Amino acid sequence: MQFEQQLATLGIDGKLYQAYLAALELGEAPVQQVAKKAGLGRTTAYDLLDKLEKEGLISMVERDGKRHVLAEDPVVILQRLELKRQVMGDLLPQLRSIYNRAKSKPNIRFYEGEEGIHTVLMDTLTCRSKQLRGILSMDDLLEIPGQAKFNEYIAERVERGIHLRVLRSAIKDVDRIWPQSSTEMRELRYAPPSVLLSMTTYIYDDKVAFISSKKENYGMIFQSEELSRLHEALFEGIWTISTEPLA
Numbered sequence: 001m002q003f004e005q006q007l008a009t010l011g012i013d014g015k016l017y018q019a020y021l022a023a024l025e026l027g028e029a030p031v032q033q034v035a036k037k038a039g040l041g042r043t044t045a046y047d048l049l050d051k052l053e054k055e056g057l058i059s060m061v062e063r064d065g066k067r068h069v070l071a072e073d074p075v076v077i078l079q080r081l082e083l084k085r086q087v088m089g090d091l092l093p094q095l096r097s098i099y100n101r102a103k104s105k106p107n108i109r110f111y112e113g114e115e116g117i118h119t120v121l122m123d124t125l126t127c128r129s130k131q132l133r134g135i136l137s138m139d140d141l142l143e144i145p146g147q148a149k150f151n152e153y154i155a156e157r158v159e160r161g162i163h164l165r166v167l168r169s170a171i172k173d174v175d176r177i178w179p180q181s182s183t184e185m186r187e188l189r190y191a192p193p194s195v196l197l198s199m200t201t202y203i204y205d206d207k208v209a210f211i212s213s214k215k216e217n218y219g220m221i222f223q224s225e226e227l228s229r230l231h232e233a234l235f236e237g238i239w240t241i242s243t244e245p246l247a
Contacts, residue, residue, distance in 0.1 A: 031049065055080065107222075117144055118145055139173075154178070171196070207223050
């Protein structure tokens with residue numbers, strides 16, 4: 001990595017790099033001389049040198065009624081990084097506490113149209129637990145996203161090692177597709193006839209995703225620990241009274 005690129009990783013880049021390099025090379029010099037060497041206007045140079053001074057990389061001193069720039073030993077960069085590391089270590093528990101509280105707030109995302117439905121569907125593949133619960137409205141899925149795209153989704157789910165337990169209503173099945181399959185990591189049960197499952201729903205981690213019919217044409221993702229646990233309980237309740245498909 002080049003010298004300039006290395007300094008850029010520390011936030012010293014662009015015109016700030018020019019000002020700092022000029023100050024280093026001159027050691028000590030009037031502001032006007034530093035500005036000239038850096039190829040900067042006087043006002044711009046003052047602003048940049050002020051930033052460098054706040055970072056402890058230079059000092060501004062008075063010499064014969066003129067302001068001079070005095071470059072500090074570059075070891076100060078390492079010292080300031082170490083100080084920041086120590087401060088960050090002390091602050092990290094508090095910052096994580098604030099972050100965790102923010103995460104606990106429900107988050108709702110709404111997506112319209114076929115592309116939106118595809119976005120919601122693909123989000124289920126972020127399932128960290130690798131255990132996906134699904135309620136599939138088959139006739140609706142065959143319209144949007146359609147059999148070809150859904151087959152691609154299934155292949156990706158299997159590739160990622162995500163197991164699916166799925167509930168369906170027999171009346172909503174319009175074709176003998178996507179059966180129970182160990183190869184496709186799918187465990188299937190049919191809900192009782194009195195329980196009509198008319199909207200595709202996925203439950204995973206702390207999320208619940210909904211995919212509507214083509215008529216309403218939308219998808220939604222609710223990220224909420226409480227809502228997710230509720231839907232898990234509802235799913236498990238229906239699962240216990242549902243039947244495995246006939247061989």
